[in-house]
Amino acid sequence: xxxxxxxxxALVEALHSAQEAFGYLDTDALTYVGSSLxxxxxxxxxxxxxxxxxTLKPAGDHTxxxxxxxxxxxxxxxxxxxxxxxxxxxxxxxxxADGKVSLLTARCLGACSLxxxxxxxxxxxxRVDGPALVQRLEEL
Amino acid sequence: MTAAPVPAPAAPPRPxxxxxxxxxxxxxxASAYVCQAVSCLSTGSQGVLESLVERITEEGLPDVAVKRxxxxxxxxxxxxxxxxxxxxxxxxxxxxxxxxxxTTLRTARPGGPLHEAAPFFARQVRIVTERSGVVDPESLDDxxxxxxxxxxxxxxxxxxxxxxxxxxxxxxxxxxxxAGYSTGLKxxxxxxxxxxxxxVICNADEGDPGAFMDRSVLESDPHRVLExxxxxxxxxxxxxxxxxxxxxxxxxxxxxxxxxxxxxxxGYLGPSVMDTEFSFEVEVRLGAGAFVCGEETxxxxxxxxxxxxxxxxxxxxxxxxxxxLPTLINNVETYANIAPIVRNGAAWFSxxxxxxxxxxxxxxxxxxxxxxxxxxxxxxxxxRDIVYGIGGGIVDGRPFKAVQTGGPAGGCIPAQFLxxxxxxxxxxxxxxxxxxxxxxxxxxxxxxxxxxxxFMDFCREESCGKCVPCRVGTSQLWLLLDxxxxxxxxxxxxxxxxxxxxxxxxxxxCGLGQGAPNPIFSTLRYFRDEYMAHVVDRACPAGVCTxxxxxxxx
Numbered sequence: 040x041x042x043x044x045x046x047x048x049a050l051v052e053a054l055h056s057a058q059e060a061f062g063y064l065d066t067d068a069l070t071y072v073g074s075s076l077x078x079x080x081x082x083x084x085x086x087x088x089x090x091x092x093x094t095l096k097p098a099g100d101h102t103x104x105x106x107x108x109x110x111x112x113x114x115x116x117x118x119x120x121x122x123x124x125x126x127x128x129x130x131x132x133x134x135x136a137d138g139k140v141s142l143l144t145a146r147c148l149g150a151c152s153l154x155x156x157x158x159x160x161x162x163x164x165x166r167v168d169g170p171a172l173v174q175r176l177e178e179l
Numbered sequence: 180m181t182a183a184p185v186p187a188p189a190a191p192p193r194p195x196x197x198x199x200x201x202x203x204x205x206x207x208x209a210s211a212y213v214c215q216a217v218s219c220l221s222t223g224s225q226g227v228l229e230s231l232v233e234r235i236t237e238e239g240l241p242d243v244a245v246k247r248x249x250x251x252x253x254x255x256x257x258x259x260x261x262x263x264x265x266x267x268x269x270x271x272x273x274x275x276x277x278x279x280x281x282t283t284l285r286t287a288r289p290g291g292p293l294h295e296a297a298p299f300f301a302r303q304v305r306i307v308t309e310r311s312g313v314v315d316p317e318s319l320d321d322x323x324x325x326x327x328x329x330x331x332x333x334x335x336x337x338x339x340x341x342x343x344x345x346x347x348x349x350x351x352x353x354x355x356x357x358a359g360y361s362t363g364l365k366x367x368x369x370x371x372x373x374x375x376x377x378x379v380i381c382n383a384d385e386g387d388p389g390a391f392m393d394r395s396v397l398e399s400d401p402h403r404v405l406e407x408x409x410x411x412x413x414x415x416x417x418x419x420x421x422x423x424x425x426x427x428x429x430x431x432x433x434x435x436x437x438x439x440x441x442x443x444x445x446g447y448l449g450p451s452v453m454d455t456e457f458s459f460e461v462e463v464r465l466g467a468g469a470f471v472c473g474e475e476t477x478x479x480x481x482x483x484x485x486x487x488x489x490x491x492x493x494x495x496x497x498x499x500x501x502x503x504l505p506t507l508i509n510n511v512e513t514y515a516n517i518a519p520i521v522r523n524g525a526a527w528f529s530x531x532x533x534x535x536x537x538x539x540x541x542x543x544x545x546x547x548x549x550x551x552x553x554x555x556x557x558x559x560x561x562x563r564d565i566v567y568g569i570g571g572g573i574v575d576g577r578p579f580k581a582v583q584t585g586g587p588a589g590g591c592i593p594a595q596f597l598x599x600x601x602x603x604x605x606x607x608x609x610x611x612x613x614x615x616x617x618x619x620x621x622x623x624x625x626x627x628x629x630x631x632x633x634f635m636d637f638c639r640e641e642s643c644g645k646c647v648p649c650r651v652g653t654s655q656l657w658l659l660l661d662x663x664x665x666x667x668x669x670x671x672x673x674x675x676x677x678x679x680x681x682x683x684x685x686x687x688x689c690g691l692g693q694g695a696p697n698p699i700f701s702t703l704r705y706f707r708d709e710y711m712a713h714v715v716d717r718a719c720p721a722g723v724c725t726x727x728x729x730x731x732x733x
Contacts, residue, residue, distance in 0.1 A: 052465065089487065109619045146470065146641075164221060
């Protein structure tokens with residue numbers, strides 16, 4: 040925030056930095072960002088919830104992001120999500136009861152030529168096979 | 180809202196210190212260009228690079244270079260390695276299977292006979308991507324050695340801003356972001372707008388699912404885009420600029436930031452560029468996963484730190500944009516076209532393409548096609564050439580059904596138009612849209628009702644909620660499509676959907692809502708029988724939709 044001069048228009052950038060540092064945005068982080076940039080809490084909350092990239096909930100120990108972009112959809116992303124639902128019992132945006140795996144979806148990872156694609160703990164994987172991915176997640 | 184948060188990756192895909200190549204003391208006799216764009220990295224190209232460096236060092240080949248390069252294009256067969264001295268491209272290279280590559284490297288020499296390239300490469304014309312897969316994307320020196328910033332120098336030392344604008348106008352270049360507005364006209368409007376300072380923005384918020392051209396250009400040749408922006412800034416009288424890039428592209432952002440740092444350090448950007456009076460400061464701003472931010476007024480609102488919601492135009496950003504200043508917004512590919520036009524002249528550029536669409540277009544070819552990847556072809560190339568000639572046809576030899584272009588605002592083009600030349604006008608004529616260049620090939624395993632539903636779901640999620648027709652309309656349209664796909668709708672529902680779609684198209688505030696009904700219109704136009712099968716026979720011909728108790732896979 041200091042780098043951006045504590046200006047109100049640095050709000051999105053500041054939220055990026057906070058999320059990168061803490062993994063998600065809790066009330067304290069939102070309040071702190073707002074007061075530093077002289078932006079009312081309502082606007083901070085409005086912006087934080089407007090963008091999909093920001094998350095207000097802590098994630099599980101591991102994250103799996105399944106791409107649901109067009110190429111992945113055509114090549115069977117739905118089947119991957121169904122496989123995860125059947126075995127791990129979680130829908131997108133949920134975390135398993137033991138707090139181990141969070142499932143997210145992305146609109147497009149830009150890895151369309153490797154469709155269907157997914158990211159497991161920051162590592163992009165191409166030509167994902169549903170059962171294999173589930174097995175990998177169960178072994179985490 | 181359910182979609183999209185890609186968590187902030189723990190670290191960019193590259194660790195800080197690692198092997199990045201091998202540079203011989205003398206000009207190399209043979210070289211291995213290892214693709215290091217996201218797609219190949221995710222299939223293990225870093226391991227290939229390291230293994231090559233190790234083997235070459237072990238064997239003591241002092242005249243062989245190993246170089247990290249950007250996208251080679253044929254992403255489906257990564258990791259890719261090219262030996263430019265022979266023209267060979269090695270596909271699916273594994274770190275422990277580099278022997279064939281080593282054999283070539285031992286004997287290759289410059290000036291030797293070039294092996295004929297596969298049709299995937301031979302049929303392309305590369306302007307925007309001419310340095311992709313040739314230069315090291317993280318080296319300013321390498322970009323400069325390949326002509327980087329030459330056009331900027333030429334412009335700054337020998338031309339006036341008006342001359343540059345005239346050159347761009349004469350070239351016939353049109354915006355590559357989708358709508359196809361004349362770039363020269365836009366530059367002139369911004370240049371003549373009262374008020375200063377002026378701002379240039381590069382729209383790198385490539386939100387269309389199934390499109391990755393801009394990511395690839397930024398990951399492969401970021402200096403090309405920065406040079407184009409600097410020339411634009413000079414031509415319209417701006418001294419600052421922003422690149423608004425998706426946060427989902429960490430590697431592109433990292434390479435872009437590095438490119439800016441290096442260029443400023445060596446005086447290619449920043450204060451008094453190349454010791455002239457021209458100054459140009461560039462900053463990267465990150466998107467945060469909102470598709471609507473690709474719309475220019477929403478993008479500006481996002482750079483200003485607010486919710487990315489569009490506002491009515493006029494005033495257009497050219498008159499009143501970022502912080503009320505006259506603002507030029509072009510997309511990545513448009514800027515990447517600027518330097519070659521300056522270098523080779525407007526006449527050269529306008530000789531490529533069709534009467535109204537000049538130059539080339541980069542397409543992201545994906546879906547049910549054999550050679551998925553990035554292709555650049557002259558405007559006017561036929562769909563058949565792209566899908567069958569370059570793309571190698573449909574996976575498993577299945578029948579072609581449609582090609583979807585233009586993202587969520589686009590349409591599906593059926594087989595009877597395969598021989599149509601691809602340019603702005605002809606795509607619009609058949610009910611689709613150029614869009615940013617995503618091209619998704621579908622075969623008979625796709626149900627067109629489900630495809631329309633997929634895109635409507637996208638628009639429903641991504642609607643910013645500011646205007647009623649889009650916020651409520653897209654939800655209602657999705658409900659109708661859902662009912663049709665479950666076999667619970669009647670023919671009356673279909674005609675009601677058409678009326679509602681027309682209303683949403685005519686009354687929405689921005690391109691998202693105006694374009695959202697397009698997939699419905701185009702699938703109804705060409706595949707009405709599939710809709711009828713769902714409502715009359717209660718069956719899904721492609722076997723995609725689950726209808727009642729009848730068979731079908733979800």
